[in-house]
Amino acid sequence: MKENTPLERLYNGVIKENPTFVLMLGMCPTLAVTTSAVNGVGMGLSTCAVLMMSNLIISILRKFIPERVRMPAYIVVVASFVTVVELLMQAYVRSVYTSLGLYIPLIVVNCIILGRAESYAGKNPPLASFFDGLGMGLGFTLALTVIGALRELLGTGEIFGFRIMPESFEPVSIMIMAPGAFFVLAILTALQNRFKAPSATNRSDKFCSGSCSGCMQKNCGFRERSDEE
Amino acid sequence: MSKTLNVSISPHVRSRETTATIMADVIIALIPSIAVGVYVFGARAFAITMLSVVSCVASEYIYEKLLKKPITITDLSAVVTGLILAVNLYSTAPWWLPILGGAFAIIVVKMLYGGIGQNIMNPALAARCFLLLSFSRIMTDYPRLDGVSSATPLTLAKEGVYTPVRDLLLGTHSGTIGETSAIAIIIGAVYLCARGIIKPREPLSVIISTGVFVTLFSVIQGRPVTLDFLAVHMLGGGMLLGAVFMASDYTTTPVTPWGQVIFGCCVGFITALIRCVGGGTEGVSYAICISNILTPLIEKLTIPTPFGLKKERGKK
Numbered sequence: 001m002k003e004n005t006p007l008e009r010l011y012n013g014v015i016k017e018n019p020t021f022v023l024m025l026g027m028c029p030t031l032a033v034t035t036s037a038v039n040g041v042g043m044g045l046s047t048c049a050v051l052m053m054s055n056l057i058i059s060i061l062r063k064f065i066p067e068r069v070r071m072p073a074y075i076v077v078v079a080s081f082v083t084v085v086e087l088l089m090q091a092y093v094r095s096v097y098t099s100l101g102l103y104i105p106l107i108v109v110n111c112i113i114l115g116r117a118e119s120y121a122g123k124n125p126p127l128a129s130f131f132d133g134l135g136m137g138l139g140f141t142l143a144l145t146v147i148g149a150l151r152e153l154l155g156t157g158e159i160f161g162f163r164i165m166p167e168s169f170e171p172v173s174i175m176i177m178a179p180g181a182f183f184v185l186a187i188l189t190a191l192q193n194r195f196k197a198p199s200a201t202n203r204s205d206k207f208c209s210g211s212c213s214g215c216m217q218k219n220c221g222f223r224e225r226s227d228e229e
Numbered sequence: 230m231s232k233t234l235n236v237s238i239s240p241h242v243r244s245r246e247t248t249a250t251i252m253a254d255v256i257i258a259l260i261p262s263i264a265v266g267v268y269v270f271g272a273r274a275f276a277i278t279m280l281s282v283v284s285c286v287a288s289e290y291i292y293e294k295l296l297k298k299p300i301t302i303t304d305l306s307a308v309v310t311g312l313i314l315a316v317n318l319y320s321t322a323p324w325w326l327p328i329l330g331g332a333f334a335i336i337v338v339k340m341l342y343g344g345i346g347q348n349i350m351n352p353a354l355a356a357r358c359f360l361l362l363s364f365s366r367i368m369t370d371y372p373r374l375d376g377v378s379s380a381t382p383l384t385l386a387k388e389g390v391y392t393p394v395r396d397l398l399l400g401t402h403s404g405t406i407g408e409t410s411a412i413a414i415i416i417g418a419v420y421l422c423a424r425g426i427i428k429p430r431e432p433l434s435v436i437i438s439t440g441v442f443v444t445l446f447s448v449i450q451g452r453p454v455t456l457d458f459l460a461v462h463m464l465g466g467g468m469l470l471g472a473v474f475m476a477s478d479y480t481t482t483p484v485t486p487w488g489q490v491i492f493g494c495c496v497g498f499i500t501a502l503i504r505c506v507g508g509g510t511e512g513v514s515y516a517i518c519i520s521n522i523l524t525p526l527i528e529k530l531t532i533p534t535p536f537g538l539k540k541e542r543g544k545k
Contacts, residue, residue, distance in 0.1 A: 170323075174363040183337075 004124060006131040013135020015198075019112045020143035021188065022198050026112040030144060031181040033103050037160050040148025041141060042096035046089060046104060048137025050081045051113050055121040055133030057081075062122050074117045079108045112136060150184050151175045248345070251479075252305035254426050258417035259312050259474065265399075265413045266406035270320035270372050274406045277318055277327050282311030284331030292340045306345050310334050313353035313474055316407020317467065317514065318360075321372045326364070330356040350521040351481050354471075354514045361514070371403045382465030383510045391457035397464040404465075411464040418473040427477040430486065434493025435472035435500075436463065442501030450505065468500060471513040481521040488524075488531040495520040495527070 002008060019025045026047075033043045057077050058065075065073045086104045089097040097104065107113065116136055121129040149159050155176030157165035174180050192198070267275045285307040293300050314330050334356035339348045361368045371380055381404045382392040396402045400410025407414075421427045443462045447454050463469070476482060476496050483492050496516045503512025 170364060170367070172363040173365065174359060177362060179359075179362070 004128040006127065009128055009131035010135040010138070013132060013137070014139040014142060017136075018139040018143060018198075019136050020140060020147075021192060023112075023115075025115055026110050026140065029103050029106070029110065030147065031178070031185065033100055034144050034148040034151055034181060034184075035155070035176045036099075036152040037145055037149040038096065039099055040144035040146075042089075042093065042100055043103060044137070044141025044144040046085050046100075047107055047110060047112065047140055048134065049085050050078060050107055050110075051116060051137040051140075052130055052133035053081045054078045054113055055116055055129040056126055058117045058121040059124060059126040059129035065122075070118075070122065071114075074114060074122075075108065078113050078117070082107045112140060147181070147184050147188070150188075151180050155180060248304040248306060251426055252309050254421065254424050255309050255474070256305065256312060258420045258426075259309075259316065259407070261413035261416045262316055262407040262410060262470065263312065265410040266316065266320070269400055269409060270406060274320040276324075277320055277322055277406065278312065278315035280324060281315035281318070281327035281331050282308055284328040285311035285314070285335050288332045288335035289340065292336055298344075301345060304345065307335060310339070310353045313351075314356050316470060316474075317353065317357045317405050319368070319370060319372055319404075320406055321370045322367065326360060326367065330360050333359050346480050348480055350518050351475050351478050354475055354518050354521075357514050358518055381510070382461045383504065386458065386461045386465070387510060391455075391461050392465060394457075394460050394464070397460060402465070405467060408467040408470045411469055414469045414473055421473070421477075427473070428486075428489065431477040431482070431489050431493060432469075432472035434490045435476045435496045436469065438494040438497025439463070439468050439472075439500050440497075442498050443505060446501055446505035462504065466504070466511050467513045471496070471500075471517055475514075475517050476520075481524060483524050483528045483531065485528060485531040485533060488527045491527050491531065492520055492524065495523060 013019070017023055020027075020030050029043055029047070034040045054074070054077050058074055061073070061077075082105065085107070086097075089100075089104065116132060120132050124132070153159050153164055154172050155174070156171050157163060157169045172180075175183070263274075263278055266278075286302050289307040290300060290302050292298075293302075311327075311331055311334075314334055315327060318327060318330070334352035337359075338350055338352040338355040339345070342348045371384075382397060382402055385392060392402050398411045400413060402409055418427075418432055422429050440459065440463055444454050444459065447458070452458075472493070476493060483489050496513070499516035499519055500513050503509050503515060
């Protein structure tokens with residue numbers, strides 16, 4: 001697939017470099033808010049909205065932002081959009097807003113958003129950056145929804161509030177407590193490795209795929225060269 | 230080459246003791262407690278115990294078979310895990326509870342960390358905590374004795390009712406399958422100490438420190454500390470059982486003598502904290518699990534100086 005096209009960015013964000021399952025970024029909201037599928041969707045979509053807009057603006061401003069103060073500049077952009085999203089959620093989806101609580105303002109320091117700004121939006125044109133944000137955001141939403149749905153199913157016997165399990169099923173409440181998040185994420189990652197899907201420990205690409213965005217390789221000559229250019 | 234001239238690698242002096250013989254001794258020591266449990270709570274207690282053991286052994290066998298690892302069920306450690314899990318359950322538990330608990334203990338807590346000797350917590354206790362957090366309603370469903378008393382001595386003590394010491398010693402009161410009779414547990418403890426499986430300092434440090442901290446916290450809170458009150462705390466809960474069979478586990482407790490004493494005091498402190506200050510009635514299983522996590526730190530603090538070396542001052 002051609003690099004940096006909108007479709008390729010979407011595929012990259014949702015499957016190839018899924019922020020939760022492959023890059024293992026943003027673990028704090030992933031583990032903390034996924035007590036139900038609704039919370040997972042809410043957190044995922046609000047992060048997605050912030051990610052798209054911040055990627056777009058940072059990409060437009062990438063020529064103006066001085067190298068030295070890029071982090072504060074990124075934070076200002078991200079924080080502005082988080083405030084917008086927070087106020088919108090407070091106004092229109094009050095129940096999700098209350099159940100996510102502190103984790104909405106914390107989107108500002110979400111490492112997926114800063115990571116995409118630093119490794120992608122700061123170097124690439126606006127359209128591709130926008131779709132990179134959309135892809136990553138959808139990947140994050142997908143991951144959080146899957147984890148949230150599994151935890152809700154085992155912890156309460158419901159998904160999105162609809163009864164799935166038979167009445168005789170005794171809810172395993174630990175699944176909607178903190179340990180349950182670790183159990184579910186660990187089992188999903190183990191399954192990824194078992195079926196050789198891309199994951200943090202089982203990267204399908206060779207040493208370098210030519211794309212630095214999301215590459216975890218440190219001391220890589222390629223990155224230094226591209227930075228110098 | 231003849232056997233006498235055979236040059237072999239160490240160890241040259243072998244003990245007849247194997248994992249299986251140690252585990253067999255632990256099983257023998259648990260028999261009195263389980264027997265009392267079955268006598269007091271009926272055949273259902275026996276069924277729960279058997280289900281738990283079968284679940285543990287089967288989980289270990291299936292896991293090792295699926296992962297093509299050597300089968301280790303003959304070392305009896307899974308049987309011990311199953312028995313310890315069972316003595317921590319109420320006899321009113323539904324049939325699937327010990328099965329789920331046993332599978333969790335063996336697969337998640339023991340095998341995923343690398344099998345026997347590698348687990349970070351006592352598998353049976355971790356499984357009990359898992360069940361307690363998951364199914365709090367079922368796990369606090371006390372068995373009814375004679376249709377009258379249903380709460381455990383510790384729950385009653387919170388309301389100011391103290392169970393007679395005679396009942397506490399004999400085990401004719403409500404509680405989990407193995408924790409009721411103090412005498413049965415002490416018989417097991419004496420057997421284990423006599424066989425050299427555990428050192429008396431391990432259970433003793435837990436028992437003494439629990440008594441000290443319970444008294445301390447109660448005095449601070451201005452509650453009257455009577456003999457009846459202390460007797461319930463010392464004999465009525467799962468503390469004795471935990472001190473003898475769980476705070477002496479080889480894998481998850483320190484190996485150094487002073488480390489074992491510190492470990493015991495940790496368990497006693499956290500138990501007293503949960504019982505007297507916290508909202509719960511019993512906290513021995515949490516106390517031991519938390520102390521299990523502290524074990525590497527305690528061992529680091531109490532590394533003995535090798536023979537012939539001076540203790541380095543000012544350095545840790």
